[in-house]
Amino acid sequence: MAEPQPDVAPEHTTNGSATFSLENILNDKHDTIEHPTAMGDVATGPAEGWDEEDVDKPPIEGYCIECEDQPAQVLCENCSDAYCEVCFAAQHRKGTRKRHAARPLGQEKQNKKAKANNGTAVPRSSSSAVSATQSLLGTNKSNGTTTNTSTTVSGTSTPATSVGPDVDDNLMKVDEQAEGSGDEDAEGELDSLSEGWQRIVGKHTTNGQPAVGAKIGEWFVDRAKFIPLRLTLGERKYLRLLEAALSVSEYTDKIDTIGFGLSKAKRIVHQIRELCAIMSGLVLAADYKQGQELFQDKDFESNSEFYQQIFELGRRHKIMNPEKMRTTYGKLIYLLQDSQSSDVKDLLNFSCVRPIKTVHLVLEEHDAVDLLRDDLVTVATKEIYSEGRSRREVQKDIKAKERAIETLSSKYARNGLTQEKVRQCLYSIGDNHAFLRVNRDPCDQMIVLLKQHFHPTQAKDQKSSLAIRSGRNGARLSHDHSKQYAYVLQSLTLWREILHDMFHLWSLAEQDLLSENVPYRLRDTGQGLNRVQAAPKTSRMMHNILHKAQTSVGTWIGSSVIHMGDHNVPNALMFIDKYTQIYRILLPICNTLRQIPLLAEKPALRSYIDDEFGSVDNLVRDILGDFFRHGFDGSGADNFFDAGSCIDGRLTSAWNWCSSLEKKRYFHVFLLTGFVGFDGEW
Structure with a gap:
């Protein structure tokens, strides 16, 4: 029996691609469907996605061939391509390209100039490859002078570690010089660990201020x-009004959807006006005199400064308190993101965004x-x-x-x-x-515990081993003990660097999100519809932080890919949300380990610990060893291609370990110390 035909014939665009009609949504030919543009109209050009690169676009002369947004600083002698320092060290010199030599572009220009004047080029020494690599990671040449660069952490400069072409993947040879052997007493060991940590990230105090001697x-x-700037008492009153208005708003439900009717620009303007009206009503209820002033002209444009101030208060409060506004901040930032569109500004007649104070x-x-x-x-x-x-x-x-x-x-x-x-x-x-x-200091504490209990010079039995094998206990990576130790150390070091510069990253993330020149696409990323948007400023800062961490630890194990603007991390908001959760993972673990000796003071609990784990020290080592093994094993992704050792995959593995904590045999110890969950209050 023939199937009934639809009442409406399918529509097509001028280039032959099907439009976003109901019939085309329900059929099997999804590749030919055009996605509506940001303003609700049907696209007329060929379909493009975030994963489609413009292969015909020529590289900009004088800029890095990899990132294409930074001036080229070095030339790879093997590939004859120009790179910036970060891209060459973090992206290019990987795998078989590890031994590629490079020289600064300034030196190449000097050679050409000398050749033009004297007919011969300036001779280069046989160690040019090593000196060029050191110039990338340890020196800068300016005005004919060579000055040592350094990694700046907490305002204090520490010499950067030079990474030569023959660097070994084992980080232990470097650590042994700073930390001493495992036969020393506990006090001497902790002193050496402290010295080793200062060698990696520089001198700092627990409150984040630079040490004496720094500028x-x-x-x-x-x-x-x-x-x-911290909110005043009067500003906090308006903050509560904003949170109340956002909590009842259905902005994302009505905007981030594939619907018909009003154009997207008109829907955005309608929702923004509705939110402003709700806030004005709340102001009227709280302060009748000020509310009357807002309603005097019944014009949103004349009160634009008031709304800008309210929205800025919410953004400022969230940055200072990442644990607050967990459901309303995303709604606020998406509203402001839409308000930056030129079409919306024309209809709204004012801007909702102003710089953070x-x-x-x-x-x-x-x-x-x-x-x-x-x-x-x-x-x-x-x-x-x-x-x-x-x-x-x-x-x-x-x-x-x-x-x-x-x-x-x-x-x-x-x-x-x-x-x-x-x-x-x-x-x-x-x-x-x-x-x-x-947020940052738990990373320091975990690094000290890692070195104290699992340094390769102290791993004498199977329980002390951090070795993992792909396919065993859910692991997706295969590392021996030394390699896993270095992998965990560099991951914690990277997290520490990210959290140290989190306010700077957050500022850049908001600039990317609220940029007028970087539009987003509403796409199904496998976890629902998400706004996929490039974040060039945040990405560049992350590459600088990654380069700093790589230079600090001396080598890098695993992938150095940073997901940004793809289906894993759709936009800068998702990136910030991921890395503000690090303390939710590490802080409960640190609190539990700190309270275990107090539990052991009670005879009944001491007997339980001795019978189940052998001793307090064995219990601590069991918890730490399991976290360092399976919190950094590449697991936790939805599929094989998203799992592994990439920058974001390390955090995914840690969250995966947290989700399985109740299955661990030491879970009752966590409960005895007051643990209520990785999303609870401590």
Whole structure:
């Protein structure tokens, strides 16, 4: 029996491709269907996706052939291609290209100039390959002089590790010099571990400030450019209004969908106006006088400054508190992303976006940046903690901090910059130190524990081995103990570097998301419809951080691919969301390990630990060993191609380990220490 024919014939575009009609959605020929554009109209050109590159586009002369957005700095002698320093070290010199030699482009120009003048080129020494590699990772040539570069962490410079062409994949030879042998006593071992960690990432304090001897003032100046200003009491009232309005809004449900009717631009404008109307109503309910002013002209454009301020408060609060606004921030940033479209701006008649108010911006407006270079700023922003300290010491630090704050606030107060505003800036810097302690320092603690218990010189039995094999216990990688040790060390080092510069990364991520020149595509990434958008600024910063981490550890194991703007990490918002979760993984583990000795003080629990695990030390080693093995084994992806050792895959494996914690034999120990989940409050 013949199937009934549809009432409406399928439509086609001028180039022969089928449009986004209902019949074409339901049939099997999906390759010929055109996706609607961002403004709701049907595309007229050939279908293109995020994974389709323009192979006919010629490289820009004078720029890196790999990233195409940075000036070329070195020339690969084997491939005759020009690269920037980061791309050559992180992308090109892999696998069989490991021994490729390179020379700075400036040297090539000097050779050509000498050849033109004298008829002969400047001779190069036999060690040019090694010197060129060292110039990539350890020196910069400027104006005929050679200066040593360094890796800057927490404002302190540490010499970069030179990686030659014959670098061995085993990192242990480097670590042995800094950490000593496993036969030393516990105190000497911890001292050597501390020295080894300082060798890798530089001197720093627990509150994120640079150590003595560093250029403290310049560190604070650079850092303050990305530290948002703490919200005042009055601003927090408007923040609650924004969160209330976003919680009842159905913005993403109505915009990020394949629907018909109004064009997407008109739907976006309608939803933005509706959200602004909700906020105006809440303002009227909270403050009748101010609400009357908003409703006086009944014109959203005349109140644009008020709405910009409200939206900026939400963005600023989220950056300072990543654990807040977990469901409403994504809705807010997508709304602002759509509002940046030229069509939406024309219909809305105002912009919803304004720059984030940072500490440096406030001080710069009032010509008070010298506050950040004052010697007292270290004392005024120092985070005070009570662990392992007497009450007298804590009170002494509190009084010193209060005196420093009052001195600075009275010294730098001026017209337009009140003492309260100066205090607000100092408190904001202190909030940044608190963020680093909670988010970054667990990475430091895990690195120390890794070196303390699993250094290759101490691995004497099977329980101490971190070796994994693909296909066994869900692992997707095959590493021996030394290789897995180095793999975990470099992953934790990379996470530490990312979290140290998280505020900077967040600022760049918002610039990419809210860019007027970088549109997004609504695509099915396998996890529902997502906004796939390139993030060039965030990606570039991540490559710089990766290059810094690779230089610190001396070698790199596994893939160095950074997913950005693809089906794994659709946009910069997803990237930020992934890496702000690191502390949710590491902090509960660190808290549990810290409380295990306290549990052992109770006779009944000590008996349970001895019977089940042998000793407290064995219990700690079992937890750490299982995490270092199967939290970094390449597992956790939906398919084989997305699994492995890429930059984002390491975090995926860690989350996969967290999801299986209740199946571990030491899970009851976690519960005894107060563990409620990796998404709980500690």
